[in-house]
Amino acid sequence: MCLAVPMTIERFEGNYAVASAKGVEVLVNYAMTPDLKIKDKVLVHAGFVIEKLDEDQAKEIEATWEEYYKATESQAG
Amino acid sequence: MNRELTKKLATILKKRKLSKNFNIMEVCGTHTVEFFKSGVKELFPEGLRLIDGPGCPVCVTANSFLDRAITIAREYNATIATFGDMLKVPSSYSSLAKEKAKGMDVQIVYSPLDALTLAKENSSREVIFLSVGFETTAPSEALTILEAKKNNIKNFSLLSCNKLTPPAVEALINSGEVKIDGFILPGHVSTITGRAAWDFITKYNKPGIISGFEAHDLITGVIELLDMLESGENSVKNGYKIAVKEEGNKKAQEIIFSVFEKAPSEWRGIGMIPDSGLAIKEEFSFFDAEKKFPVTPPPVKEHAGCRCGDLLRGVITPPECPLFGKACVPENAIGPCMVSSEGPCSAYYKYWRK
Numbered sequence: 001m002c003l004a005v006p007m008t009i010e011r012f013e014g015n016y017a018v019a020s021a022k023g024v025e026v027l028v029n030y031a032m033t034p035d036l037k038i039k040d041k042v043l044v045h046a047g048f049v050i051e052k053l054d055e056d057q058a059k060e061i062e063a064t065w066e067e068y069y070k071a072t073e074s075q076a077g
Numbered sequence: 078m079n080r081e082l083t084k085k086l087a088t089i090l091k092k093r094k095l096s097k098n099f100n101i102m103e104v105c106g107t108h109t110v111e112f113f114k115s116g117v118k119e120l121f122p123e124g125l126r127l128i129d130g131p132g133c134p135v136c137v138t139a140n141s142f143l144d145r146a147i148t149i150a151r152e153y154n155a156t157i158a159t160f161g162d163m164l165k166v167p168s169s170y171s172s173l174a175k176e177k178a179k180g181m182d183v184q185i186v187y188s189p190l191d192a193l194t195l196a197k198e199n200s201s202r203e204v205i206f207l208s209v210g211f212e213t214t215a216p217s218e219a220l221t222i223l224e225a226k227k228n229n230i231k232n233f234s235l236l237s238c239n240k241l242t243p244p245a246v247e248a249l250i251n252s253g254e255v256k257i258d259g260f261i262l263p264g265h266v267s268t269i270t271g272r273a274a275w276d277f278i279t280k281y282n283k284p285g286i287i288s289g290f291e292a293h294d295l296i297t298g299v300i301e302l303l304d305m306l307e308s309g310e311n312s313v314k315n316g317y318k319i320a321v322k323e324e325g326n327k328k329a330q331e332i333i334f335s336v337f338e339k340a341p342s343e344w345r346g347i348g349m350i351p352d353s354g355l356a357i358k359e360e361f362s363f364f365d366a367e368k369k370f371p372v373t374p375p376p377v378k379e380h381a382g383c384r385c386g387d388l389l390r391g392v393i394t395p396p397e398c399p400l401f402g403k404a405c406v407p408e409n410a411i412g413p414c415m416v417s418s419e420g421p422c423s424a425y426y427k428y429w430r431k
Contacts, residue, residue: 002134002213002265003107003419029190031220032329043268043320046160047188048217051268051326057318062078065297069085 004045006053009036019044078293086296091120098124099306100256101299102391104246105263106133106419107290113428115292117299125303128255128391131245131344132263134210134238135162135417137389139343142238143168144374145367146207147176149236153370155203156182158192163207166413169378189221189235196225196233205366208235212269215239215355216329219336222357222364234366237357240342242266243274244353248344250281255391259302260285264294264317269333271325272315279311289317336361345413346386385412388421395425402426 007019007028019028019042030036030049041053103109109129112118118127131137147168150157157173164174164185177183182202186192189206196204208218218235225233242263250257260283262275267287278285284305288298298316305312315321333355342354357365379386383405384398395401395414405411407423414420 002105002132002211002263004213004265004268029217029220032216032326032332034328043265045213045265046217047190048220050213050216050265050329051320051322053319055319058078061297061318062082065078065086065293066082068300069082069089072089 002045004043004050007042007044009038009040009042011038017049019049078291083293083296086293086300087117087120090296090300091122093122093300093303095122095124095303096307098126099258099303100126100128101259101261101302102128102130102257103261104130104132104242105261105266106136106417107265108261108263108288108295109133109421110419110424111290112295113424115295117292117295120296121299125299128257129388129394129421130391131249131347131389132211132242133414133417133419133421134214134240135166136385136413136420137240137245137344137346138163138166138209138238138413139345139377140167140169140379141343141374141377142209142236143173144170144377145372146205146236147171147173147181148372148374149205149366149370150176150181150183152372153203155205155370156184156195156199157207158184158186158195158204159207160209161185162417162419163209165410165416167380167411167416169375189218190224193221193225193230193233196230197228200232203232203234203370205370206233206235208237208239211240211242211263211266212333213265215337216269216332219332222336222361223332225364226361234364234369235357236366237337237355238342239337239355240344241339241353241355243270243277244350245344245347247277248347248350248353249390250278250283252390257283257391259283259306261295261298261302262287262313264289264320267317267321267325269326269329272313272321272323274325275313278313282311284311284313286314286316287321289320344389346389380411383412385414385422388414395422396429398422
């Protein structure tokens with residue numbers, strides 16, 4: 001029930017925004033994240049944007065785990 | 078995360094040797110399913126046991142809630158609007174699906190706003206939305222009440238069974254019934270609550286990590302939790318930084334508490350937990366179905382042999398319930414844990430192989 005879907009904000013329509021994922025567009029309420037912009041990546045749950053996604057974090061996380069892998073492998077010899 | 082790195086990390090997890098056995102609990106129902114579906118559970122090293130927690134909102138909803146909803150709908154000839162997961166959940170004597178077959182107006186909606194639209198379009202009928210969910214869902218439900226008030230919609234109300242997850246986790250730790258060494262904490266709930274909301278688990282020397290829902294999130298979450306357990310690091314880490322902030326979504330929290338206030342709530346299998354529920358504030362009582370439609374529901378009856386309660390406390394796994402896969406199957410479920418798509422019994426039934 002707490003499932004949320006990553007989507008992209010395409011445009012704004014009055015108090016709502018149109019978000020898309022895999023070619024599907026839905027009207028979403030964004031009252032919880034009022035500072036959205038077009039092309040922002042968001043998490044949508046039950047027709048509401050619950051948070052803006054921070055894509056820079058994804059790159060950082062990947063780099064950290066790449067380092068973790070290298071360190072673990074070198075320890076294993 | 079790229080597939081190559083995910084594969085490499087999967088190998089690290091699979092090859093890992095533990096210094097002792099560990100029990101970790103995944104709190105979230107979506108994690109319960111994803112651990113199976115992604116195959117990450119198959120990567121667990123020997124000695125690591127995953128215990129399913131009370132993180133499926135449908136599963137932890139007590140029979141008394143559905144008994145009340147059905148009684149209200151019958152006595153006031155009201156329309157029930159609900160998320161689809163609730164339809165087949167058995168109440169003490171019936172279910173919404175059975176009532177619908179007998180003529181009750183039960184409508185499945187995707188969003189609480191759809192229930193409000195239903196009320197606008199059917200002004201001669203009372204529409205009651207069954208508000209079941211955790212922190213992820215509560216702001217949407219609060220916003221729907223605010224919208225109903227703003228538009229003066231008089232035939233809409235909400236029957237609240239909204240729950241807050243940290244008090245349930247603390248109640249489980251305090252019960253001491255099950256040995257839990259650490260926690261995989263819910264991703265989307267934490268989007269609203271923030272990482273800091275889970276710091277209390279360290280009072281009990283239990284580390285935890287908030288995880289996302291992709292295979293790489295689960296793999297890295299388990300690796301990091303094992304690292305903490307092995308090194309004795311007692312902290313709560315954020316493994317889902319892309320969506321979860323330290324203090325959560327403050328605007329969403331503000332919206333929740335503009336409409337709701339904390340109240341005791343009954344959790345299936347655990348019982349009444351103080352401050353673990355959300356009741357509608359007095360100033361919005363016109364939209365509170367419990368107050369708007371007073372009824373005396375029938376005495377609560379539990380289903381003979383059903384062990385959903387023990388399961389939700391982590392005392393047993395689904396195959397240990399004598400009804401699992403025999404009398405209780407998804408098409409004819411006796412307990413809610415087999416009905417909900419996020420229920421542990423449903424997940425085991427679909428994905429578990431002996």
